[in-house]
Amino acid sequence: MGPNNLLILLTVFLPLAGGVFCLALWGYNRLQRYVALTIGVLTWLASIGILISVLQDGPQVYRLGNWAPPYGIVLVGDLLSSLLVLMSTTVLMMGLLYAVGCHDKVVRHPTFTTLFLTMQTGLLGALLTGDLFTMFVFMELMVLSSVSLVAISDNRLGLEAAVKYIFISSMGTLFLLLGIAAVYATFGTLNFADIGRQLASGDRNVLAREAAIMLTAAFLLKSAVFPFHFWQPDFHTTAPTPVHAVLSSVVVKIGIYGLIRMTTLLFNAPDERGTIQTVLLVLGTISIFFGSLGALRTYDGKRMLAYSTFGQIGFILVGIGWGTPLALAAAIIYTVNHAFIKSALLMLFGVVSSRTETKSARLTEVVGVGTRLPVFVGVLYLLGGMALAGIPPMNGFISKLGLVQSGVDAQIWLSLGLAVSAGILTLMYMTRTWQTVFQQKPTEATVPLKSYHDSPLAPALLIGLCLVLGLYAQPLAFLATSTAEQISDAPVYIESVLGADALPTEGP
Secondary structure, three states: OOOOOHHHHHHHHHHHHHHHHHHHOOOOHHHHHHHHHHHHHHHHHHHHHHHHHHHHHOOEEEEHHHOOOOOOOEEEEOHHHHHHHHHHHHHHHHHHHHHHOOOOHHHHOOOHHHHHHHHHHHHHHHHHEOEHHHHHHHHHHHHHHHHHHHHOOOOOOHHHHHHHHHHHHHHHHHHHHHHHHHHHHHHOOOEHHHHHHHHHOOOOOOOHHHHHHHHHHHHHHHOOOOOOOOOHHHHHHOOOHHHHHHHHHHHOHHHHHHHHHHHHHHOOOHHHHHHHHHHHHHHHHHHHHHHHHHHHHOOEHHHHHHHHHHHHHHHHHHHHHHOOHHHHHHHHHHHHHHHHHHHHHHHHHHHHHHOEOOOOOEOOOOOOHHHHOOHHHHHHHHHHHHHHHOOOOOHHHHHHHHHHHHHHHHOOHHHHHHHHHHHHHHHHHHHHHHHHHHOOOOOOOOOOEOOOOOOOHHHHHHHHHHHHHHHOOHHHHHHHHHHHHHHOOHHHHHHHHHOOOOOOOOOO
């Protein structure tokens, strides 16, 4: 392992530099979008390079200012963060590709590409940073960028949803800052590896448990987990399609990442980890049913997919809650596969909405709109629905199969039975939507149609990836299993970041 891997720095700050450059192209909108797409492709290639480096040489680091941890800021790429970064850059690249062929007014706004790229910087930085406070800074950059993108959306309710989320997000910010303060008061450091090393000694200060509670609440809110879900449907539904496809697939995963770090590195003592996992198991099971029932009864296609995210995140939390290595690997597989499935489905519904004069996603107003689109768009949506419901040969089947196998292995029959039965609800609402949009004839309530629609190239590529990962699941299964093994061995991360020559840590 080299002392500094430049690919990590490039992955985080290339989008930021690209965003600044796009501002210099003010007035040249199409060029802005192509530049942003180029930046997305280069960042994606850099993320592949990080993952290859981690597989060959172990966790990679970049020490900003060359300050040795726990002093200064360090960026860390282990298997967990590098895999999630590759997942994120793939979806973000497809979001930028969709924006190139999108007809929404918002994509022609001079700041759209800059805000999108700064949102990407915030997300990737939060996944790769090695300390809590820098993670908070990157997360706030991500939140402010995404809020601004929703505020300038074509949807007239976008500004209201953005303001609403700003107030609600401040609760998560408060929880996170209080947790950071409690951690620093307890351990005298905010470096993940240093905190993990001190906690491994078994000593506990009075604020350690309080810090765990506040950090858990903050990450649950960021992932829109029941009962912290109330901001998500309005915020995500009013977002522009390229942004919504990213928000509901990868941005919500930052909370999942934080919860995995908490249970495997920070608060991984048996009693603390067990308490957090029990909470996640209960909330995950509730979220599965709440999200699925909400999606089944909602009136809007994009809102249905937003509610669906509640349920799919619930499946991931159940895997983390079971806590076995197999369950953790299954949760990681589910996290990656869901990102590709959900972003593809949201883009496909964006293609449907773009065909209508009002860009409506209301199910009563888009009846039969799919029959006016190329046949393969309906086929793509059907394949995406199969993937989300876990039907072979799509990658969603691999996700569900891994979760069932880990549940059987853990012999936790009640939550396993509830999770499997809730999967039927997913099939119900996806089948209903596909039939309404792509099988029925237009009715009097169907809104007038335009002669053009958004390009379906980006969702087609994602659905193709979902099919490949379903037919050839071994590479992802190997990566997820290796990731679960690596993060379950906390000393590997700690030694990679602090090194053998790290200063001894004194008690708090």
